Every structure is written in C-alpha cells, then in structure tokens.
Amino acid sequence: MWGEVDAPRAGNGLAPDVFDAHGGHVPMREYGGEVDFAIVGTGAGGGTLAARLAEMGFSVVAFDAGAYFRPLQDFASDELTQNQLYWTDKRISDGENPITLGGKNSGKAVGGSTVHFAMVSLRFRPEWFKSRTRLGYGADWPIDWREMWHYYGLAERQIGIAGPLTYPWGPKRPRYPYRAHELNAAAKVLARGCESQGYDWTETPLATVSAPRGKSPPCMYRGFCRFGCSTNAKQSVLTVWLPRALKAGAEIRDMAMVGRIETDAAGLASGVHYHRHGAWRFQRARHVVVAGYAIETPRLLLNSANAQFPDGLANRSGLVGKNLMTQSNQAVFGRVEDEVRWNKGPPSLAITEHWNYEDRKDFFGGYCWMGQGPLPIEWASVQAGARGLWGERLRHAMLDYNHAVGIKMVGEMLPDERNRVTLADETDQYGLRVARVTYRWGENDKALIEHALGQMAMSLQGAGVSDLFRQEDDTNHLGGTARMGFDAATSVVDADCRSWDIPNLFICDGSVFPTVGGVNPALTIQTLALRTADRIKTLAGRGEL
Amino acid sequence: MTERYPGYDVLAKRGGVSWDERTRRAVDERLAVAREPGFFSAGEFLTLEAVCGRILPQPAHRPAIPVAAMLDANLLAGNSQGFRVGALPHDGEAWKLGLAAFEAEARSAFALAFFALGAPPQDELLHAAQDGKLQNSAWGEMPCDLFFAKRVIVDVTAMYYSHPTAWSEMGFGGPASPRGYVRMEANRRDPWEAVEAKPGGAALAREANRRVG
Ligand SMILES: Cc1cc2nc3c(=O)[nH]c(=O)nc-3n(C[C@H](O)[C@H](O)[C@H](O)COP(=O)(O)OP(=O)(O)OC[C@H]3O[C@@H](n4cnc5c(N)ncnc54)[C@H](O)[C@@H]3O)c2cc1C
Numbered sequence: 001m002w003g004e005v006d007a008p009r010a011g012n013g014l015a016p017d018v019f020d021a022h023g024g025h026v027p028m029r030e031y032g033g034e035v036d037f038a039i040v041g042t043g044a045g046g047g048t049l050a051a052r053l054a055e056m057g058f059s060v061v062a063f064d065a066g067a068y069f070r071p072l073q074d075f076a077s078d079e080l081t082q083n084q085l086y087w088t089d090k091r092i093s094d095g096e097n098p099i100t101l102g103g104k105n106s107g108k109a110v111g112g113s114t115v116h117f118a119m120v121s122l123r124f125r126p127e128w129f130k131s132r133t134r135l136g137y138g139a140d141w142p143i144d145w146r147e148m149w150h151y152y153g154l155a156e157r158q159i160g161i162a163g164p165l166t167y168p169w170g171p172k173r174p175r176y177p178y179r180a181h182e183l184n185a186a187a188k189v190l191a192r193g194c195e196s197q198g199y200d201w202t203e204t205p206l207a208t209v210s211a212p213r214g215k216s217p218p219c220m221y222r223g224f225c226r227f228g229c230s231t232n233a234k235q236s237v238l239t240v241w242l243p244r245a246l247k248a249g250a251e252i253r254d255m256a257m258v259g260r261i262e263t264d265a266a267g268l269a270s271g272v273h274y275h276r277h278g279a280w281r282f283q284r285a286r287h288v289v290v291a292g293y294a295i296e297t298p299r300l301l302l303n304s305a306n307a308q309f310p311d312g313l314a315n316r317s318g319l320v321g322k323n324l325m326t327q328s329n330q331a332v333f334g335r336v337e338d339e340v341r342w343n344k345g346p347p348s349l350a351i352t353e354h355w356n357y358e359d360r361k362d363f364f365g366g367y368c369w370m371g372q373g374p375l376p377i378e379w380a381s382v383q384a385g386a387r388g389l390w391g392e393r394l395r396h397a398m399l400d401y402n403h404a405v406g407i408k409m410v411g412e413m414l415p416d417e418r419n420r421v422t423l424a425d426e427t428d429q430y431g432l433r434v435a436r437v438t439y440r441w442g443e444n445d446k447a448l449i450e451h452a453l454g455q456m457a458m459s460l461q462g463a464g465v466s467d468l469f470r471q472e473d474d475t476n477h478l479g480g481t482a483r484m485g486f487d488a489a490t491s492v493v494d495a496d497c498r499s500w501d502i503p504n505l506f507i508c509d510g511s512v513f514p515t516v517g518g519v520n521p522a523l524t525i526q527t528l529a530l531r532t533a534d535r536i537k538t539l540a541g542r543g544e545l
Numbered sequence: 546m547t548e549r550y551p552g553y554d555v556l557a558k559r560g561g562v563s564w565d566e567r568t569r570r571a572v573d574e575r576l577a578v579a580r581e582p583g584f585f586s587a588g589e590f591l592t593l594e595a596v597c598g599r600i601l602p603q604p605a606h607r608p609a610i611p612v613a614a615m616l617d618a619n620l621l622a623g624n625s626q627g628f629r630v631g632a633l634p635h636d637g638e639a640w641k642l643g644l645a646a647f648e649a650e651a652r653s654a655f656a657l658a659f660f661a662l663g664a665p666p667q668d669e670l671l672h673a674a675q676d677g678k679l680q681n682s683a684w685g686e687m688p689c690d691l692f693f694a695k696r697v698i699v700d701v702t703a704m705y706y707s708h709p710t711a712w713s714e715m716g717f718g719g720p721a722s723p724r725g726y727v728r729m730e731a732n733r734r735d736p737w738e739a740v741e742a743k744p745g746g747a748a749l750a751r752e753a754n755r756r757v758g
Contacts (some may be wrong), residue, residue, distance in 0.1 A: 002624050076571040077720030078563070080707040088627030090635065101628040185731035220725025229567060230722040338731035339741065343718060345729055376717050380702035388675070390600045390698065391668065398706070399549045401715045402741065437628075 003084025005067040005074065008276060015246055018238055019215040021072035029249045035059040038272050038285035040258045040300065043112015044525040045509030046291030047245065048236035052533030054248035061251045061283055063274055065089075065296075066109035068254035069238070075230040079377045082227035085109050085116045090428045091295070095419070096440035097473075099326050103226075105478050106295065110254050111238025113293065114522055116228050119207040119235075120348050120370065120410075121161045122213055122519035123152050123358050131515050137364035137444070138414055139514040142486050142495035143531070149173070151527040156205070159526065160213050160235045163205030164426075169357045178210045181219065186342040187350035189405045189463050196462025197455075199354040204370060206346055207235040207522075221345040223373055237526075259432050261288055261304040261313055261505070264500040269313070269505045287545070291509040294324060294478035296423045298511065299435040301482070314482070314499040314507070319492050321422055323415040323480040325516045326439065326447050330472055331372065332456040333382065333406035334465035341402050341451040347373035355455065355520045363447035364411030366518035369456055370529050373408040379404070386471035405465055409452045410476065412518040413445045421481050439475075477521050479513035496535040497528070504545075508532050548714075552751035553739040555712045555719040557758045562724040563737055572709060572720070578614050584621040584637065585644070592644045593617070595660040599667050600701040611709060615704040616640075630695050632688055640687060640700075643692045647674075649683035671697075716741055 009016045014025035036058040039046045043064075050062040067084070069075065069363055076082060087106035091100050095125060107113030126145035131138040153174050156163075163176030180203035183191065187203075194201035208219045208229070219233040232239050242252065256276040264270040270286040290297050298321035302312035310313035312320055349371035356366035376398070383389050383397050424436040441449075453470050485491025493512055499505040510525050517524075539545045558564055559572070565742075582590040590613060597612040620637045629635050634642060641757050650670050651659035660668065674697075675681050677690035705711050712719045716739035718726070737757055742750035 001622065027712070072565075075722075077722045078568055078571045078707070080575075080703065081567075081571040083624065083626075086627070088625055091628040092631070093628050094631035098630045102626050182729050184729040186730070220721075220723060221727070221729065222721035222723075222725040224720075224722070230567070231725075281741060336731075339734065339736075341718070341726075341733055341738065344726040376706035376712060376715065377703045380706045381699060384698045384702050385694070390671070390675075392602055395601055395603075395714075398711075398715050401717060402739075419568040 002088065002231040003067070003081065005069065005084070005522045008253070009068045010252050010254050012317065015252055016068045016070050018070055018243065019072070019232060020070055023073065024071070026243070026246055028246050028251060031059055031061055034284040034286060035061050036285070037287045037289055038061065038283050039118055039289040039291060040272060041112060041291035041293065041296070041509060042110050042242060042252060043107060043237055043291060043293060043509065044114050044522045045529050046289065047111060047241045048526045049289060049508050049533055050250050050527035051241040051245040051290065052246065052530060053432065053536065054245050054250035056537050059249070060245070061174060061253060061285070062245065063253045063256040063258050063272065064110045064112070065255065065257040066107070068110040068252070069115065069228070071228060071230050071232055075228040077224050077230060078477065079375050082116065089146055090426060090434045092424050092426065092434060092436045094436065095438040099437055099475055100339065101437065105326070105476055106293065109238070110252060111236050111242060114236040115238050116226055117236070117522055118226050119346060120520045121159070121205045121207045121523040122157045123170065123173065124148065124519060124524055125366065128410070128517040129514055135364065139483065139485065141514050142484055147531065148527060151300055151531045154530055155523060155527045159207050159240055160209055161205050161207055162210040164203045168200035168202050171227055171284050178213070181206060181210050181346065181349055183349050184342070184345040185338060185340040186373055186405050189340070189465065190350040190352070190371045190407055191466045193407070193459030193463035194352045194354070197459050199352050201350055201352040203347050204351040207344060208233045209235060219346065223343040223345055223347070224375065257430055258300060259303065259430055261300065263306060263308060263313065263502065267308055267502065269502055287504045287506065289506040289508050291507070293509050294481045294511040295421050295435050297507060297509060298481040299423065302423050303432055314492055314501050314505055316501045317489055319483060319494060321481050322417045322420045324419045324421055324437065324439065324478065325413050325480040325513070326475040327413055327477045327516055328367065328411035328452070328473040329476040330352050330407060330411055330443060330449050330453055330470065331408035331474065332453060332460055332468055332470050333404060334460050334468040335400055335403050336405055336465055337403070339402050340405055342373040342405060345373065347371065353519070355452070358534060361451060363444050363451065364415060365444065365448055367409045367411035367448060367452050369407045369409045369452070372408050376401070382471055382480065385447055385473070387469055407456050407460065409456065409482055410518060410520055411448050411452055412516055413444055415480055415515060416442055443534050477510070477516070479510045479516040479521060482507045482511040483514045485514060496539070497532045506532070547742070547747060549741060550713065550716040550739045550750065550754065551742055551747050552754035553716060553757060555709050555717065558719065561732050561758055563722070564720050565722050568720045568722065575615065575707065576709070578611055580611060580614050582614070582617045584617045585641070588647050589641060589644045590617065591658070591660040592648050595667060596644070596647065596671070596697065597701050599664065599671055600697060601705045607710065610705055610708040612701060612704045615708070616700055630691065632686060633691055633695055634687065636696070639687065639692060639696050642687055642751060643696060646679070646681055646683040646689065649681045650679055653681060
C-alpha cells in the first residue's frame with residue numbers, strides 16, 4: 001500500500017481541514033438514517049454534485065474509496081510516494097491496445113482524479129455536442145451547447161480558472177476570473193512552433209490560481225502538479241467543492257468502498273453497501289448517484305446485479321460498460337540548446353486547439369496539443385518506452401533532461417461498443433470482481449494520431465528543436481461506459497444523468513460522455529454536475545424526482 | 546564520461562525551504578532502504594541485481610543506487626501499480642517468474658547463473674527478451690517482451706529515477722515545496738537549481754554547484 005494514510009479520517013462530527021498542515025479539522029454533519037442522496041465517488045462529477053445538492057438543502061452522504069488528504073501535510077514532492085493518489089487496486093487491461101491504468105487516468109482519493117489532474121480546463125467545441133448530426137460521427141449529446149456554455153461560465157468562475165484575456169477559438173466566452181500564468185520556456189517553444197505553422201496558440205486555462213484566492217496561495221511553479229499540489233494553489237474538487245459541500249451540511253465518508261447498490265421490490269435503488277473501518281455497512285438513500293469514473297462506475301453497476309436486474313443495474317440497453325473511450329496522448333519530443341528546465345511551472349502552460357476547430361482533414365474528430373514537463377520517472381519511461389532505450393544509452397539520454405522539450409496531444413477517440421469494461425473472475429481485497437478493460441484503436445483513431453504526430457513534429461521543427469522522436473503509444477483520460485442519450489434503447493442515462501431504468505439512480509461523472517472530443521474532460525464533467533444539480537432541483541420542485 | 550552537473554547534490558537542499566516535512570520523510574525512508582531482500586529469495590535477488598545493473602549501469606565514481614533493494618522493498622510493502630496487462634501476472638508474481646526465466650535462459654545458453662555471466666551475455670539475453678525471442682519453458686504463459694516492457698523497464702527506471710543520486714546526476718531541481726521556482730525563462734537558473742558544466746567549464750560548474758542549496 002502506498003502512502004501513510006491507513007484509516008478513515010472523517011467522522012465524529014469532523015472532517016479533515018484540507019487547508020491545515022497539522023491535522024486540523026472542520027465540522028461535518030453526520031447522518032444516521034435514510035438520506036436524500038448517497039453519492040458514490042467524490043471526484044469531478046460526484047464532489048461537485050455533492051456540494052450543489054447540499055447547498056440546495058438535500059441531505060447528502062458522499063462516499064469515496066480513497067483517503068481524505070490534507071495536501072500541506074500529506075503530499076510529498078515525489079513521484080513515487082504520490083502513487084498514494086491513484087487507483088492501484090487490482091484491474092486487468094487487455095485488448096489490441098491495452099490502456100495503461102493507474103496514475104495515467106485513475107484517481108482514488110477524496111476529490112477524485114482532480115487531486116492529481118494537470119488542471120487544464122477546456123470547453124468542448126460547440127459542434128461536438130451534436131457530432132453525429134453536425135459532423136457525421138460518434139453520437140449526439142442530448143444537451144444543447146448553449147446551455148453548456150452557460151454552465152461552463154459558472155464552473156470557470158466558481159472554480160477560479162486562470163486563463164487568457166481572449167480565447168482564440170470558438171464562440172465568445174466570458175473573461176477568466178484569474179489572469180493567465182506566465183509562460184515557461186517549454187511553453188514558449190510550443191508558441192514558436194505554432195507561429196511557424198501559422199496556427200493560433202494561447203495560454204492554457206488552468207485550475208491553479210495566479211493570485212491568492214481564499215486560503216489558496218498563488219501557484220509557486222514547483223511543477224509537481226500531477227502528483228498532487230502541496231500548496232493548495234490547485235483548485236481541485238478537494239479544495240473547491242468539498243469544503244462547500246461540508247459547509248452546506250454534506251457528510252463525506254472517506255476510505256469507504258461501495259461494493260453494491262441495493263434495489264427494493266419496486267425496482268428502485270434503496271441504498272448502498274459499503275466497506276469501511278473493516279466491515280460492510282449499509283446506507284439507506286432515497287436516491288443513489290454513481291460517480292466512480294468510467295471504469296469503476298460500470299463495475300459497480302455490473303457488480304450490483306441481482307435477481308431483478310440480472311445484467312446489472314441501469315443496463316436494460318446492454319450498454320453499461322460499452323463505448324469506453326480514452327484519449328490519444330501521443331507526443332513528439334526533442335532537444336534544444338537552451339536550458340529549458342521544463343519541470344518549472346505547471347506542465348501545460350500553452351496550448352493550440354487549431355485542429356479541434358479546423359475541419360479540413362480526412363478523419364473524424366479533433367485534437368489539441370500542449371506543452372510538457374515530465375518529471376524524472378515519467379521522462380525515463382518515455383525514453384525507454386518510446387525509444388526502446390536502456391543501458392548506458394538511457395542513462396546518457398537522461399542527462400539532457402534540462403534541454404528536453406516536447407508537446408503532447410489530447411485527441412478524440414471514437415466510441416466503439418467493443419471497447420469496454422467487463423467483470424473478470426479475479427477479485428480484489430474486498431472480494432469484489434475486478435474490472436477488465438478491453439481496448440483497441442479504430443482506423444479513425446489511428447488516422448487522427450498519425451496526423452497529429454506529423455503536425456506536432458513539423459511545429460517543433462519550425463521551432464528549431466532537434467533530435468525529434470515520437471511517443472506513439474500513450475493514452476490518457478477516460479469516458480463513456482454509461483452514455484447519456486435520447487432514449488432507453490440507445491443510452492444508459494438521459495440528459496439529466498438519470499437512469500432510464502431506475503428513476504432514482506443517477507450517474508454523474510465522465511462515464512456519461514457519448515463522445516470525448518479533443519479536450520481534457522474535467523471541466524465538462526464539473527459543468528455537467530452543475531447542470532445536473534439544477535435539474536434535480538427543478539424535478540424535485542415539480543414532484544418528479 | 547565526465548559529469549554533466551559536477552558537484553551538484555540535490556540533498557544539499559534537504560534542510561531548506563525547497564523541502565517540506567513530508568518530502569524529507571519520504572526520501573529519508575528511501576535512502577534507508579534495507580539492503581537485504583525481504584520479498585525475493587537470495588537467489589532471485591542476485592539475478593535482479595544483475596538485471597538492474599544492465600538496465601541502468603552505474604558509474605564507478607559514486608555509491609550505486611540500490612535499485613534492486615528499492616524494488617524489493619516496494620514489492621514487500623505491497624506497493625503495486627495495481628493493474629496488470631493481459632497475459633502478465635500481477636507485479637510481484639511476474640517478477641518472480643521473469644527472474645526464474647532469465648536464470649533458466651542463462652543456464653541453458655551459457656551453463657552459468659545469470660548474475661555470473663558478465664555484461665555482454667546478460668545484454669544479449671535482455672535484448673532477446675525485449676525482442677520477444679526467449680523461448681525457455683520457464684517463461685510459462687508469460688510473453689518475455691511484455692515482461693520486459695511492462696515490468697522490467699517500468700519498475701527499474703522508476704526505482705532508479707526516484708533516487709536523489711539520479712536527480713543530482715541529471716541536474717533535476719528535485720523537490721520544490723514550498724519554495725517552488727521563480728525564473729521561468731530559458732537559460733535563467735534559480736540560485737537553487739543545478740549548474741550545467743559547459744565544455745571545459747567543469748571546475749566553474751563544480752564551484753557554483755557548491756552554493757546551490
Ligand atoms: C494524471 C492525470 C492528469 C489529468 N489532467 C487533467 C487535466 O489537466 N484536465 C482535465 O480536464 N482532466 C484531467 N485529468 C482527467 C480528470 O481528472 C478526470 O477526467 C476527472 O477527474 C474524472 O471525473 P470523475 O468524476 O468522472 O471521476 P474521478 O474524478 O476520477 O472520481 C472518481 C472517484 O470515485 C471513487 N470511487 C470509484 N468507485 C468507487 C466505489 N465503488 N466506492 C467508493 N468510491 C469510488 C474514486 O476513488 C475516485 O475518487 C487528468 C487525470 C489524470 C489521472
């Protein structure tokens with residue numbers, strides 16, 4: 001087991017104070033009997049929703065399998081130790097292009113993957129919400145982009161995004177609440193490269209503040225963002241939404257693994273079975289929200305199969321676990337004479353979304369690319385993995401660390417039912433069947449990657465970078481596996497993230513994405529959670545909840 | 546080979562404002578790693594040390610990073626990546642199987658223990674594993690190239706580059722909390738960052754690196 005936190009910290013009316021360095025607490029309300037909402041997962045989807053529902057006056061208990069960290073006290077500036085933030089329970093990854101799991105895409109902590117995310121906070125291109133009808137691929141979202149645009153604005157303000165004065169692509173958007181961060185040398189290489197190709201670039205909108213905000217100091221540019229921010233400059237679910245949730249009366253149960261959702265005779269969800277403090281317990285709830293991300297959400301729904309729902313919950317369509325998408329995360333790296341020291345600052349300070357908004361290409365979907373600043377272990381794994389280096393050659397290549405530069409894409413992969421999460425026969429430490437994740441790149445995915453690698457290489461050449469090499473096999477964010485849609489036959493949830501089959505069961509996380517687009521997903525997940533909360537309030541007001 | 550960052554020691558910053566308490570604890574623990582194996586048998590450990598020594602050979606002028614011992618300690622503590630790829634068993638199990646297979650390959654090809662082979666034959670076997678060409682029945686169901694790419698490379702590089710000696714060698718600033726960094730432009734070094742030796746400038750760099758802290 002990684003890390004030092006080996007027992008739950010929330011309880012007895014107290015939750016950890018995430019802004020305290022010495023074991024401090026904040027008050028937390030606790031619930032004995034039935035609550036309005038049991039939320040499984042406290043990440044981008046679940047944590048945001050917990051805050052808003054509590055603020056609307058609902059009684060909320062949110063569960064997370066991970067620990068409740070106090071960043072100032074618990075986060076080492078160290079790649080290895082910070083494995084404590086990742087989902088490292090057993091899983092199996094297979095298929096033609098098996099996905100690297102763990103730290104690449106799966107958090108396990110109160111606050112979810114946003115505790116170690118890279119803070120890149122982008123909006124979808126409007127057309128992607130109707131990619132089937134407008135662009136001819138994938139599946140439409142049952143939500144209009146203008147509504148999302150409204151909620152994006154709310155999310156950006158409430159999270160406190162630092163971004164550029166004007167954003168070069170897409171419809172007008174409001175100003176970001178915090179000024180953009182200064183570019184580091186690696187970001188300037190990206191900018192030079194884009195300018196050599198005539199493409200726009202901009203400072204990346206980031207969820208780390210450039211000026212003090214509440215108890216968050218401005219970012220100190222220490223560069224360990226993807227291993228947890230130890231100063232709390234990062235505006236994560238842990239530091240933004242969960243303090244609000246607690247203040248509004250939500251209870252958070254850390255190190256609480258939900259193993260099964262219970263349904264009653266009427267076929268409604270009645271609560272969750274969870275493992276905490278060494279024993280299985282039950283929490284009764286009028287509504288259950290699953291927000292465990294694109295692998296654990298389908299796993300829980302499938303593991304909750306019972307006599308009434310033999311194929312798992314919310315699965316009459318047979319789509320739970322299917323249409324898993326990751327995003328292509330290929331890169332081109334090289335060397336410059338300058339001392340760049342790319343570990344300084346957040347890794348992705350500059351971005352181009354050029355190929356998200358340009359449709360003159362011979363494949364579907366889009367991609368962006370961003371600056372990079374991998375730390376030593378990751379950089380060694382790139383050198384060894386992408387170039388096949390080991391031995392003296394590897395050690396020697398690593399000596400050029402402070403001269404290395406690179407750019408990495410986030411690319412859209414298309415939904416395909418064969419890419420999926422199923423249950424394996426193996427079980428984990430709780431005796432629950434583990435997820436088997438099966439993945440294969442499609443022809444369109446490969447064409448998009450090829451295009452991106454070529455474009456990235458040209459731009460780096462244009463920026464005067466030498467010794468280029470490609471990292472051809474990497475993927476990151478996840479989506480799909482419980483897609484939202486227009487009807488019960490072709491989707492798992494409706495536009496309100498509500499199960500078609502079990503009306504008091506909601507899914508609110510990255511798994512509801514019908515398509516993933518060519519941008520990082522966390523802002524869209526939080527935005528969707530804001531909308532879902534408003535919809536739940538509206539439905540409750542009408543007596544339709 | 547001459548050093549790139551002569552005299553730079555990232556640990557000189559340990560007591561200062563670039564390191565917080567939690568980081569000190571993590572790195573201290575790493576530096577104090579037990580040298581005796583607890584997860585692997587003595588025999589497996591000899592093979593492991595030999596493999597690590599070829600994946601990342603270490604210069605003679607400084608104490609070696611105890612890569613094999615670090616990996617052993619992590620496996621003993623149950624520190625796992627969690628997921629396993631298709632045909633590979635889980636972390637520790639894959640390692641035991643793979644080390645036994647390297648040993649079997651060495652004995653059948655050279656009639657010697659893997660650790661006793663010397664560098665060229667060891668490299669030959671490692672290359673063959675990387676290329677998926679090893680066939681000994683000791684591999685069982687486990688493809689040797691998958692083991693090489695997803696376990697050997699991943700774990701050995703992670704151990705090596707988690708060690709302060711590796712950070713010093715490559716001029717990495719290392720832990721930087723709470724102080725962080727200030728000078729974001731190219732060719733601008735914060736005074737607490739490593740100084741690179743320019744051609745013929747080793748002595749100058751060594752002198753300047755003495756002041757980094
Ligand atoms: C290294 C890294 C960098 C990233 N960088 C970016 C970025 O820069 N920008 C961006 O937009 N996105 C980024 N992402 C992706 C982003 O963090 C995720 O897409 C997002 O957090 C997913 O939100 P979610 O609510 O679906 O799930 P998560 O945020 O992953 O939350 C799920 C939570 O549910 C818990 N859980 C799951 N199952 C159970 C269960 N059965 N019982 C109890 N708890 C359970 C988990 O422990 C976890 O805490 C990054 C991800 C990683 C890994």
